[in-house]
Amino acid sequence: MNMQLQQEYIDRVCAESEIWNELLTLDGADILELGCGTAELTRQIAASCSGCRITAMEVDDIQHAKNLRITDLPNVRFVAGGAESIPAEDDSFDIVFMFKSLHHVPTDQMDMAMNEIRRVLKTGGYAYVSEPICAGNFDEILCLFHDEKEVRKAAFEAVKAAVEDGRFRLVDEVFFQSRMFFRDFADFEEKVIAVTHSNHQLSDALYEPVRQSFNMVMTANGAHFLMPMRVDLLEVVK
Numbered sequence: 037m038n039m040q041l042q043q044e045y046i047d048r049v050c051a052e053s054e055i056w057n058e059l060l061t062l063d064g065a066d067i068l069e070l071g072c073g074t075a076e077l078t079r080q081i082a083a084s085c086s087g088c089r090i091t092a093m094e095v096d097d098i099q100h101a102k103n104l105r106i107t108d109l110p111n112v113r114f115v116a117g118g119a120e121s122i123p124a125e126d127d128s129f130d131i132v133f134m135f136k137s138l139h140h141v142p143t144d145q146m147d148m149a150m151n152e153i154r155r156v157l158k159t160g161g162y163a164y165v166s167e168p169i170c171a172g173n174f175d176e177i178l179c180l181f182h183d184e185k186e187v188r189k190a191a192f193e194a195v196k197a198a199v200e201d202g203r204f205r206l207v208d209e210v211f212f213q214s215r216m217f218f219r220d221f222a223d224f225e226e227k228v229i230a231v232t233h234s235n236h237q238l239s240d241a242l243y244e245p246v247r248q249s250f251n252m253v254m255t256a257n258g259a260h261f262l263m264p265m266r267v268d269l270l271e272v273v274k
Contacts, residue, residue, distance in 0.1 A: 037206055039199065039268070041192045042169040046264050048212040052135070053080050055210055056164060059269050062088050065130040068156065069093065070119045070149075071137025075103050075112075081133070082109050091124070093117045095140075119149035124156045132156065132163045139167060139184060139191040146194035154203050157272040163204065166267045167191055174216055174261035177249045178228070181238055195268050204270035216261040221250050224259065 056062075062085035072078045072092035082090055089111055094100040095118040103114040117123050119134065119141050132153050141149045153163050168175070170185045178184070199206045218224040229238065229246075238246065253259045 037209060039192075039196050039206065039209060040266075041189065042171065042264070042266065043211040046211045046213050049215065049262060050212055052077070052166065052212075052214055052265070052267075053084060055166075055212060055267055056081075056133070057084060059208060059210070059267070060131060060162060060164065062131065064088060066128065067091070067131045067133065068122070068124065068129045069133045069135070070122070070153075071095065071134060071140060072103065072114075073099060073135075073137075075106060075109075075114075077133075077135050078112055079109065082112055089113075091115055091129075093119075093122070095119075119152060120145040121148075122152045122156050126155050127158045128156045130158055130161045132161070134163070134165045136166060136168055138165055138194065139187040141191075143187060143190045146190060147197065150194055150198040150203065154198070154272050154274070159272060159274045161272045162207070163270040163272065164267065165191075165195055165270065166265055169211075169264035169266055171264050172213075172262055173253060174263050177246060177253075180246050180249060181229070181242055192266075195270070199270065202273055205273050207269040207271050208267075210267040210269070212265055212267070213262040214265050216263050218250075218259045218261075220254065220258065221247055224250055 064087040067088055067090045069078055069090065069092045072094050075092060078090060078092045091113050093115045094103060100116045115123060167188060170188055198204050250259060
């Protein structure tokens, strides 16, 4: 299978949970999620598996402190740390998830992150790496103040290199579109512009074009986007 950075036409639209449940069996697994953010997907993983144990890591101290206040996820343990230096023993996990987080790792440490994922996975374990594709109307707005084209490409190249040199075996590559919704621009500002893991300081001259571009997508029922995504499912080879 030839790995592709992106696919020109993607007709599948679904929740990402549909993808991971299609590719993986989570019941009873030891799971690591790297870059769990607000733990939205952590919560979905915890609800969709039986007997699984989840370690959810977040490098952003502000968000990690918020996650530590979550009390209704008994099978989840929140840990501070980044993918390039995972505080876990060798062969600790059956599955490692990275949801839109590899491109946030410094580019000179992405290969190190892939080595760390391989180290903490058991032989035959799986790394599930999902990354956004630089296309679509949401990306056009994001690029006005935060162009991720180069870091997303670097993330893809890091995964591809780990497959080509034999650290991982590519099991599958799946493309789909994920729905995104914002009630209004204030909601977008809170969830995208003001995220604590990035320093988005928009000048007045930049803020207004971003707001205007967003409002062009607004409807009476909020702003709806489709984000093209790529998932690479890797099996660890040791």
